[in-house]
Amino acid sequence: MSHTLKIENLHVSVEGKAILRGVNLTLNYGETHALMGPNGSGKSTLGLAIAGHPNYEITEGSITLDGVDITEWEADQRARAGIFMAFQRPVAIPGVKTADFLRHAATNVRRPDRKEGEDLIPMREFRKELKSKMEQLKIDPEFARRYVNDGFSGGEMKRSEILTMAMLSPKFSILDETDSGLDADAVRLASASIAEIGKDKMGLLIITHHDKLLEHNPPQYTHVMLGGRIVETGGAELARELHDHGYERIRATYPDADAANQQMIAKEETIAV
Amino acid sequence: MSAVADQNVGLGKFDRHGFDDFLAKRIDPTWLSDARKAAYAEFETMGWPNPRSENWMRSDLRGFRIEKYSIAHETETQTKLDAPVHLLEGVEIAGSVRSANGIVISEELDESLKAKGVLFGSLSRLSREKPELVKKYLHTLIDSSADRFAALQVAMWSDGYLLYVPRNVIIEKPLHIHASMTEGGSDLSHTLVILEEGAEATVLTECSSVTEQGSGMFCGGVELILGARSNLRDVSLQDWGQKVWHFAHKRASVGQDATLQWTLAAMGSRFAQVDQQVEMVAPGARSFVNGVMFTRDRQHLTYNTIQRHCAPHCTSDFLYKSVLQDRSRTVWRGMIKVDEGADKTDGYQRNDNLMLSDAARADSIPGLEIKADDVRCTHGSTSGRVDEELIFYARSRGFTRQEAILMIVTGFFQQIFDRITIESVREALGKAIARQVRQYE
Numbered sequence: 001m002s003h004t005l006k007i008e009n010l011h012v013s014v015e016g017k018a019i020l021r022g023v024n025l026t027l028n029y030g031e032t033h034a035l036m037g038p039n040g041s042g043k044s045t046l047g048l049a050i051a052g053h054p055n056y057e058i059t060e061g062s063i064t065l066d067g068v069d070i071t072e073w074e075a076d077q078r079a080r081a082g083i084f085m086a087f088q089r090p091v092a093i094p095g096v097k098t099a100d101f102l103r104h105a106a107t108n109v110r111r112p113d114r115k116e117g118e119d120l121i122p123m124r125e126f127r128k129e130l131k132s133k134m135e136q137l138k139i140d141p142e143f144a145r146r147y148v149n150d151g152f153s154g155g156e157m158k159r160s161e162i163l164t165m166a167m168l169s170p171k172f173s174i175l176d177e178t179d180s181g182l183d184a185d186a187v188r189l190a191s192a193s194i195a196e197i198g199k200d201k202m203g204l205l206i207i208t209h210h211d212k213l214l215e216h217n218p219p220q221y222t223h224v225m226l227g228g229r230i231v232e233t234g235g236a237e238l239a240r241e242l243h244d245h246g247y248e249r250i251r252a253t254y255p256d257a258d259a260a261n262q263q264m265i266a267k268e269e270t271i272a273v
Numbered sequence: 274m275s276a277v278a279d280q281n282v283g284l285g286k287f288d289r290h291g292f293d294d295f296l297a298k299r300i301d302p303t304w305l306s307d308a309r310k311a312a313y314a315e316f317e318t319m320g321w322p323n324p325r326s327e328n329w330m331r332s333d334l335r336g337f338r339i340e341k342y343s344i345a346h347e348t349e350t351q352t353k354l355d356a357p358v359h360l361l362e363g364v365e366i367a368g369s370v371r372s373a374n375g376i377v378i379s380e381e382l383d384e385s386l387k388a389k390g391v392l393f394g395s396l397s398r399l400s401r402e403k404p405e406l407v408k409k410y411l412h413t414l415i416d417s418s419a420d421r422f423a424a425l426q427v428a429m430w431s432d433g434y435l436l437y438v439p440r441n442v443i444i445e446k447p448l449h450i451h452a453s454m455t456e457g458g459s460d461l462s463h464t465l466v467i468l469e470e471g472a473e474a475t476v477l478t479e480c481s482s483v484t485e486q487g488s489g490m491f492c493g494g495v496e497l498i499l500g501a502r503s504n505l506r507d508v509s510l511q512d513w514g515q516k517v518w519h520f521a522h523k524r525a526s527v528g529q530d531a532t533l534q535w536t537l538a539a540m541g542s543r544f545a546q547v548d549q550q551v552e553m554v555a556p557g558a559r560s561f562v563n564g565v566m567f568t569r570d571r572q573h574l575t576y577n578t579i580q581r582h583c584a585p586h587c588t589s590d591f592l593y594k595s596v597l598q599d600r601s602r603t604v605w606r607g608m609i610k611v612d613e614g615a616d617k618t619d620g621y622q623r624n625d626n627l628m629l630s631d632a633a634r635a636d637s638i639p640g641l642e643i644k645a646d647d648v649r650c651t652h653g654s655t656s657g658r659v660d661e662e663l664i665f666y667a668r669s670r671g672f673t674r675q676e677a678i679l680m681i682v683t684g685f686f687q688q689i690f691d692r693i694t695i696e697s698v699r700e701a702l703g704k705a706i707a708r709q710v711r712q713y714e
Binding site for chain 2: 054080084087104105108164168
């Protein structure tokens with residue numbers, strides 16, 4: 001299988017403020033990419049812009065999937081085309097059982113031309129599949145009956161996102177800090193689960209601060225983001241270097257991008273106040 | 274000749290001549306005619322509800338013209354109307370009563386229940402055939418002086434439904450009532466449910482107009498009387514046309530160790546004003562009330578609810594949830610009243626509102642009035658706009674915006690569905706909710 005997700009010269013603004021300033025990135029099916037960078041550099045913004053969040057306005061550049069321009073597509077069209085994002089902090093949907101949510105989602109993603117109101121995947125068939133995926137990921141079967149992310153611990157939320165990825169089997173997955181807030185054992189489990197589900201079966205873009213999540217997912221490419229741009233691309237060794245030594249070398253090498261990054265953080269703080 | 278008082282101008286068919294004509298066309302026993310005359314005299318002395326009164330200050334009656342509506346007579350033949358029915362799907366029933374414009378047009382009840390002394394059918398007919406029974410209970414819980422609509426209903430109730438279940442008789446299957454209305458019609462029906470000691474029944478009531486945009490007036494009453502250790506499950510789905518004015522007084526009296534599970538769903542009508550009161554009259558009485566409101570366009574629904582504890586060791590649990598679209602509005606006023614001596618009361622009330630548009634408005638006014646010392650009463654309310662982040666999350670998983678909203682709304686009502694023990698009712702309500710969701714974008 002060959003699929004390509006191509007980001008070209010992507011500029012993104014949130015509430016009128018420029019965050020991404022010309023990002024170029026090409027992901028091929030079966031590849032693993034790590035995306036690293038200091039806080040406020042625009043990593044999550046890139047993910048949300050690819051996923052189609054309505055508040056992330058693409059002011060310049062394009063996103064193409066297998067040569068089709070999806071820059072203007074709604075989030076659900078992108079999901080049905082095979083784009084997936086595992087969120088850092090997925091929202092809770094009270095009253096909606098995880099199994100029901102996933103059944104509807106899987107039906108829509110597998111049958112992209114399904115019209116509203118048409119039948120979902122038969123219940124029995126779906127339950128069987130969900131059960132086996134949960135066993136594979138070592139998730140308590142009780143999970144399926146709980147409301148979507150409602151009262152979930154940090155670890156449960158991340159595993160729920162990986163389960164969702166498993167059920168939707170997208171062409172490309174963006175994993176936004178799937179290690180944040182987890183203890184070492186939970187990170188190792190998440191890393192192994194991502195490899196189990198995603199390695200060689202999709203294109204992976206793993207956003208992280210640490211190399212632990214990459215343990216089972218050695219990246220072919222590591223990209224460093226600073227000030228809303230990818231300033232450097234290397235192999236797995238670059239991820240290790242950043243994990244061990246931080247971003248000082250990067251900041252010193254790209255002072256313009258660093259200045260932009262500082263400015264973005266300052267703005268965020270002003271907004272937060 | 275004396276001049277007609279202001280409040281009696283513009284009554285159309287509901288004026289004094291109309292009332293006399295109405296009475297002349299009925300075949301009521303004398304005690305009933307007398308009760309009607311007294312209530313009509315009261316009606317004539319009353320004004321329309323004062324917009325400054327607590328129950329009406331958030332209601333706007335300005336568009337209401339009673340003279341626009343026709344009146345149905347018992348002696349005229351009513352034909353079966355083609356108005357939608359939702360609660361019957363997948364359910365086996367023990368009996369059914371249908372009405373058109375507030376007049377019963379068909380009555381059915383399983384023979385085995387008739388043999389046990391169960392009565393289910395036209396209230397007009399049964400007030401002639403079982404005068405002692407009807408006289409004993411009719412309008413004992415509803416006070417004609419409550420407001421002008423109550424007085425009108427006591428005076429001019431057109432027909433309605435009586436369910437009487439004798440001592441220790443248990444009706445397993447639900448009984449079904451369907452009220453239908455023609456364009457510009459009126460329905461002044463009355464529901465009277467009497468469960469003797471140890472009796473059990475389930476009643477599914479629904480009302481609908483011949484067209485979705487239908488106009489008309491409903492001015493009705495409901496009285497539920499639960500004897501000791503009886504158990505009543507009552508579900509009502511109000512799905513009138515979008516231009517109907519709906520006025521209702523609903524009362525229940527729950528006896529010793531009796532249980533009332535009462536679900537009220539409202540999707541229809543232009544305007545609704547429902548005054549609901551449940552009285553726990555003897556120790557161990559329990560009531561669970563669920564309210565589901567889902568509004569659109571310029572609908573304006575008001576629910577004034579009172580849960581009154583007259584005796585010790587009683588439980589009441591009221592949960593009202595509404596979802597609002599467009600420029601619609603809901604008002605919920607809840608009150609837990611605990612009488613002196615009603616110790617060990619366990620009272621709970623909650624109202625949650627979810628707004629799907631910025632122009633919608635939900636008012637939520639909880640209240641407590643406690644005259645006993647040893648009680649546990651809690652209340653709460655929430656109101657908020659649907660979270661766009663939830664919609665985005667669902668869309669990122671392949672849901673359309675429409676599907677995402679329906680899912681969020683269904684999830685919002687789930688807590689109420691969990692409290693409804695009849696599966697077919699849960700399904701019917703789920704479908705009614707899905708129909709009510711607007712097309713977005």
